[in-house]
Amino acid sequence: MLKDKSILVLGGINMDFVVKAKRVRKPGETLIGSDFSTILRGKGAT
Numbered sequence: 001m002l003k004d005k006s007i008l009v010l011g012g013i014n015m016d017f018v019v020k021a022k023r024v025r026k027p028g029e030t031l032i033g034s035d036f037s038t039i040l041r042g043k044g045a046t
Contacts, residue, residue, distance in 0.1 A: 014041045 019033035
């Protein structure tokens, strides 16, 4: 028998997804990037 279970979240996390590109894209354009990384940040961090 399965019982109902609850999840309690006591905090949160913000994560940036960063991809390097040779230049800034133009409106409507898609660029191929490289060097994908993730960066953990707090809320409101710069």
